[in-house]
Amino acid sequence: MMMTTGGAIGAPPVTATGDQEPGPAMVILNRGAGSERLEHELTGRGWRVQVADVPAGDPAGCAGRVSDVLAAPGSPDQAVLLGYGDVGRAALEIAGRHPERVAAVVAVDSARGTGQGEVRVADLYGPALTLSADVPSTLTERIVSFLGELTRPSGGRRDRPELSPSRLPALTPALLNDPVLIGRLRETGPVHRINVAGVAPSWILTGHRATTALADPGPAAGVAITAGFRLQSPAIPHEGERDLVTIDGREHARLRRMIGRYLTPRRVRALGPRIQREADALLAVPRRHEAIDLVAAFALPLPVIVLCELLGVPRRDRGYIHEWLVDRMRAHPGDAHHDVDDYLRALIRTRKGHASDDLFGWVLAGEADRPAEDDLVAAARLLMTAGHRAPATLLANGTAALLRHRDQWTRLTQDPELIVPAVEELLRYVTPFPVGLPRYAATSIEIDGTLVPEGELVAASLVAANRDPRVFDEPDVLDIGRPANPHLAFGQGRHHCLGAALARAQARIAIGTLARRFPDMDLARDARPPRQRQGRVRYLLELPVILDPRPGPRPEA
Numbered sequence: 001m002m003m004t005t006g007g008a009i010g011a012p013p014v015t016a017t018g019d020q021e022p023g024p025a026m027v028i029l030n031r032g033a034g035s036e037r038l039e040h041e042l043t044g045r046g047w048r049v050q051v052a053d054v055p056a057g058d059p060a061g062c063a064g065r066v067s068d069v070l071a072a073p074g075s076p077d078q079a080v081l082l083g084y085g086d087v088g089r090a091a092l093e094i095a096g097r098h099p100e101r102v103a104a105v106v107a108v109d110s111a112r113g114t115g116q117g118e119v120r121v122a123d124l125y126g127p128a129l130t131l132s133a134d135v136p137s138t139l140t141e142r143i144v145s146f147l148g149e150l151t152r153p154s155g156g157r158r159d160r161p162e163l164s165p166s167r168l169p170a171l172t173p174a175l176l177n178d179p180v181l182i183g184r185l186r187e188t189g190p191v192h193r194i195n196v197a198g199v200a201p202s203w204i205l206t207g208h209r210a211t212t213a214l215a216d217p218g219p220a221a222g223v224a225i226t227a228g229f230r231l232q233s234p235a236i237p238h239e240g241e242r243d244l245v246t247i248d249g250r251e252h253a254r255l256r257r258m259i260g261r262y263l264t265p266r267r268v269r270a271l272g273p274r275i276q277r278e279a280d281a282l283l284a285v286p287r288r289h290e291a292i293d294l295v296a297a298f299a300l301p302l303p304v305i306v307l308c309e310l311l312g313v314p315r316r317d318r319g320y321i322h323e324w325l326v327d328r329m330r331a332h333p334g335d336a337h338h339d340v341d342d343y344l345r346a347l348i349r350t351r352k353g354h355a356s357d358d359l360f361g362w363v364l365a366g367e368a369d370r371p372a373e374d375d376l377v378a379a380a381r382l383l384m385t386a387g388h389r390a391p392a393t394l395l396a397n398g399t400a401a402l403l404r405h406r407d408q409w410t411r412l413t414q415d416p417e418l419i420v421p422a423v424e425e426l427l428r429y430v431t432p433f434p435v436g437l438p439r440y441a442a443t444s445i446e447i448d449g450t451l452v453p454e455g456e457l458v459a460a461s462l463v464a465a466n467r468d469p470r471v472f473d474e475p476d477v478l479d480i481g482r483p484a485n486p487h488l489a490f491g492q493g494r495h496h497c498l499g500a501a502l503a504r505a506q507a508r509i510a511i512g513t514l515a516r517r518f519p520d521m522d523l524a525r526d527a528r529p530p531r532q533r534q535g536r537v538r539y540l541l542e543l544p545v546i547l548d549p550r551p552g553p554r555p556e557a
Contacts, residue, residue, distance in 0.1 A: 023047045024151055025076035029054045032084030032108055034139035041140055054087045062090030070101050082106040104150055106143055108133050177434050179467050186464045191450040202457040206464035208471045210448040211488055214460055258371060259379045260498055262362040268501040275506050278305045279513045288547040291524035295543045299395035300326055303388045306506050311380060312358030325388045344377045387499045390432040393539040395510050398426035400543055403523050405478045412480055413519035419512040422480035423504060428466045428487035429478050436460040436491045462488050518547040
C-alpha cells in the first residue's frame with residue numbers, strides 16, 4: 001500500500017476503471033486497528049479508498065495536517081474521513097469547518113483505558129460516528145453499516161454506490177453563510193422544508209418578508225434545542241440554570257422584560273466614554289508600522305471588556321472572563337462551567353445593599369420584587385455568551401470588508417458622520433449570525449402561503465433576508481451610505497437581540513476609532529489569506545493588518 005509523508009494523500013488502493021463511475025470516497029487519515037480489513041471490505045463494495053499519513057500525538061497540529069490532506073492534488077471533492085485518536089478528533093473539527101468537503105466522519109478513539117468516552121464536538125453538521133477501538137473485531141461491521149446509510153445505488157447499480165447528495169441542503173454552514181448559495185435557494189421560494197434523518201422536522205425561511213413573519217407570537221421556542229436543529233436529549237440537563245432561549249414563552253417574556261428595561265439606549269450611551277477609553281487603550285500599540293493581528297489585539301478583547309463594564313466585573317477579573325468566553329467556551333461549549341455560575345452569584349451578592357452603576361446594580365435597585373439569583377445568573381450568562389461572539393465577528397469581518405472595499409473605507413475616514421449608517425450596512429452585509437433562533441410552531445401557521453405544521457421547527461436565514469433584492473437595491477454591494485436599511489441582523493420579535501443597542505454602540509466607537517486614528521490602515525500584504533472558522537457562525541480567526549503603513553512618527557488623535 002502506498003503511503004506518503006507530510007500529510008499528502010497517497011495513491012488510492014483501488015481506482016475506477018473503464019467506463020465505470022467512481023464510487024464514493026473514504027480517506028483513511030492514519031492506520032489503526034481494523035483499518036486494513038475495512039479498506040478491503042469497502043473497495044469490494046465499490047468505494048474509493050485513499051490513505052494519508054497524518055501522525056497522531058500532536059493534537060495542536062492535527063487539524064492543519066488534515067486540512068493539507070483535503071487540499072492536496074488528487075484529493076476527492078467530497079469524502080468520508082476516518083481517523084484514529086487525535087487524528088479522528090481533528091477530522092471532526094475539520095468537518096465543522098468544511099462540510100462541503102467532508103460527507104461524514106468516523107472517529108475511532110484508540111486510547112485504551114483512558115476513560116475519555118465519546119468524542120465531543122461543537123457545531124458539527126453532517127453524520128459522525130465515534131467508536132472505541134477496544135473491540136476491533138466489530139469496527140468494520142459498524143462502520144460499513146454506518147456508511148450504508150449515507151449511500152445510494154448509482155444509476156441503478158448496487159455494486160457502484162455514491163454518496164447521497166445534499167443531506168443538509170439548507171443547514172450546512174457553507175450554504176447558510178454564503179450569500180450566493182443562499183441566494184439561489186431564495187430564488188426558488190421563501191419557505192423550504194428540510195427533511196433529514198436524525199434532525200428535527202424543520203423549515204428554513206429565505207426571504208425578508210417571510211422572516212419578519214416570525215415576529216408574530218405564533219412560533220415559539222418550546223423545548224431545548226442544540227446547534228443544527230438537533231433535539232437536545234432529555235438526559236442532558238441545562239447546567240447554569242435556565243437561559244432566555246430555551247425556556248417556555250411566558251418565562252422568556254418575564255426575564256426579557258426584567259433585563260431589557262435596563263439595556264436602554266440612554267444607559268448604553270452612558271457607557272460610551274468607558275467603551276471609548278478601552279478602545280483607545282487597546283489601540284495604543286507600539287507596532288503600528290508592523291503587521292498585527294487585529295482579531296487577537298482588538299476584535300476579541302474589546303467585547304469582553306465591554307461586557308465586564310456592563311456587569312461590573314472588576315478589572316482584575318477580566319482575564320478570567322476572557323479565558324472563559326474566548327478559550328473555554330470555544331473548546332468545550334457544551335460543558336457546564338459551574339465556576340462561572342459561582343463567580344456571577346458572588347458578584348450579585350456584593351451588589352445587594354450597595355448601589356453600583358452596572359446591570360446587576362440597576363436591576364437590584366429597580367425591581368420592587370428582588371429577582372432571584374438564578375434569574376440574574378441565567379440572564380448574565382446569555383448576555384455574555386451571545387454578547388461576545390457577535391460583536392467580535394462584526395468588528396473583525398466588518399473591518400475586513402471595509403479594507404477590501406477601499407473606496408468605502410476612504411469614504412468613512414473622510415466623513416466620520418457616516419459611522420452610523422456604516423455600522424448598519426456592515427450588520428446587513430456581514431450578518432454576524434447567519435440563522436435566527438429556531439422556533440417551534442406552537443400551532444399550525446401559514447408563512448408566505450406555505451403551511452408549517454404544529455410542532456415543527458422554523459428558522460430564518462438572516463443572510464438571505466439581508467440580501468433580498470425585493471427590499472435592498474443592489475444587495476450584494478457594500479454601501480456605507482445606504483439610505484434605507486431595514487436589515488434583520490438582530491433577529492425580530494421577542495427574540496430580537498437584547499444587546500442590540502450595546503452592540504451598535506461598541507461597533508460605532510471601535511470602527512470609528514480605527515477610521516479616525518488610522519485612516520491609512522490596510523491589510524498586511526505578505527500575510528497568508530485570512531482564515532475563517534467555517535462553522536455555523538463564520539468569523540475570522542485572524543486579520544493581519546498594518547495600522548499605519550506610512551513610516552515616521554504620526555500624532556495620535
